[in-house]
Amino acid sequence: xxxxxxxxxxxxxxxxxxxxxxxxxxxxxxxxxxxxxxxxxxxxxxxxxxxxxxxxxxxxxxxxxxxxxxxxxxxxxxxxxxxxxxxxxxxxxxxxxxxxxxxxxxxxxxxxxxxxxxxxxxxxxxxxxxxxxxxxxxxxxxxxxxxxxxxxxxxxxxxxxxxxxxxxxxxxxxxxxxxxxxxxxxxxxxxxxxxxxxxxxxxxxxxxxxxxxxxxxxxxxxxxxxxxxxxxxxxxxxxxxxxxxxxxxxxxxxxxxxxxxxxxx
Numbered sequence: 001x002x003x004x005x006x007x008x009x010x011x012x013x014x015x016x017x018x019x020x021x022x023x024x025x026x027x028x029x030x031x032x033x034x035x036x037x038x039x040x041x042x043x044x045x046x047x048x049x050x051x052x053x054x055x056x057x058x059x060x061x062x063x064x065x066x067x068x069x070x071x072x073x074x075x076x077x078x079x080x081x082x083x084x085x086x087x088x089x090x091x092x093x094x095x096x097x098x099x100x101x102x103x104x105x106x107x108x109x110x111x112x113x114x115x116x117x118x119x120x121x122x123x124x125x126x127x128x129x130x131x132x133x134x135x136x137x138x139x140x141x142x143x144x145x146x147x148x149x150x151x152x153x154x155x156x157x158x159x160x161x162x163x164x165x166x167x168x169x170x171x172x173x174x175x176x177x178x179x180x181x182x183x184x185x186x187x188x189x190x191x192x193x194x195x196x197x198x199x200x201x202x203x204x205x206x207x208x209x210x211x212x213x214x215x216x217x218x219x220x221x222x223x224x225x226x227x228x229x230x231x232x233x234x235x236x237x238x239x240x241x242x243x244x245x246x247x248x249x250x251x252x253x254x255x256x257x258x259x260x261x262x263x264x265x
Contacts, residue, residue, distance in 0.1 A: 019101050019103075019106055019107045019189070020099050020100045020101055021099070021107070021189055021190055021193070022095070022099055022189075022190045023190065023194075024190060024191050024193075024194035024195070024196070026190070027186070027187060027189075027190025027191055028187075028190075028191075030095050030186075031182070031186065031187055031190075033091070033095075034088055034091045034092060034095070034182060034186070035088075035182075037087050037088065037091050038084045038085075038087060038088040038091075038178070039084070040087075041080070041083050041084040041086075041087040041088075042080040042081075042083070042084045044083075045076065045079050045080040045083050045084075046070065046076065046080065049070065049073075049076055050066075050067070053066055069160075071153075071215065072152075072153050072156035072157050072160070072215075073156075073157070073160050074156070074157035074158055074159065074160040074161030074162065074167050075160060075161055075162040075163075075166075075167075077157050077161075077167070077170070077171070078161060078162075078163075078166045078167040078169075078170040078171070079166075079170075081170040081171065081174060081175045082166075082169070082170045082174045082175075084178070085170075085174040085175055085177060085178035086174070088178045088181075088182060089177065089178050089181055092104070092108070092181050092182060092185070092186050095186070096108070096186070107185075107186075107189055108181055108185035108186065108189065108241050109184075109185060109188070109189065109235065109239065109240055109241040110185075110240070110241050110242060111239060111240040111241075111242070112240070112242070113238060113240045113242050113243060117238050117240070117243060118246070120237075120238070120243075121234060121238070121243045121246055121247050122250075124230060124234060124247070125247055125250060125251070128226070128227060128230050129254075131226075132223050132226070135222075135223070136219070139219055150216050150217060150219070150220040151262075153215055153216070154255065154256075154259045155259055155262060155263060158256070158259045158260065158263050159263060167256070168253075168256060171252050171255075171256055172249050172252040172253045172256060173249065175252070176245060176248035176249045176252055177245065177249075179209065179248065180231070180241055180244050180245045180248055181241070183205045183206075183208070183209050183228070183231075184205065184231055184232060184235040184241055184244045184245075185241050187201070187204075187205050187208075188201055188202075188205060188232070188235055191204065191205075192236075198236060201232070202228075202229060202232030202233065202235075202236070203229070203232075205228065205232060206225055206228030206229045206231075206232055207225065207228075209224065209225075209228045210222075210224045210225040210228055227248075227251065230247075231244035231247060231248065232244075234247060
């Protein structure tokens with residue numbers, strides 16, 4: 001047992017280990033359904049944006065430009081992230097309960113963590129931040145344009161957010177909550193005891209998670225892949241989903257704070 005969970009009550013660890021887990025194929029199938037519902041929710045929000053513009057009588061030429069601008073529209077990002085996160089979390093809750101579990105919290109591994117685990121998480125956070133800063137510097141020397149698209153995307157989203165508190169809640173709260181509940185929670189629980197094993201599960205969930213972030217260039221997706229591996233290791237070592245959730249939310253908060261400094265000078 002990991003040292004970071006040594007002080008946890010036995011009842012907490014036993015309740016997590018005694019859950020009725022979906023098998024690997026069922027986990028993948030239900031995971032596909034969850035992602036489908038997540039994408040449908042996002043699509044419905046986008047369609048709603050377009051319908052509002054059509055109702056306003058926007059010319060066809062302007063509509064094309066508007067559609068192109070939606071890729072980095074902050075208000076759309078916040079709304080679609082929030083709605084799809086709620087839909088996704090609700091689907092995860094439903095499938096865990098259908099399996100016969102009384103506690104989705106235990107199924108997903110939302111076990112309490114000790115102050116020592118919080119300090120460990122923050123220490124890993126700093127180490128990964130430094131590693132990515134070094135990686136960015138090395139890549140920039142070889143290709144000064146690498147990563148600039150990622151920065152522009154975030155800056156455009158921040159400037160078009162409409163109501164900034166909503167963007168902060170969506171990007172640093174609801175978005176990370178769904179992604180961690182799904183990747184390091186639902187998928188992790190169902191796959192870690194399969195033939196993939198722990199290592200394969202961490203790699204698989206990290207690759208799929210990185211692939212979803214198609215709005216970034218190769219450097220951004222590589223960084224997300226590295227962070228996914230770190231989050232998976234944290235999930236395993238601490239035996240709690242709260243560690244990667246804290247890490248993920250703090251990372252997004254830092255990213256938004258950096259963008260805020262750029263935009264506001």
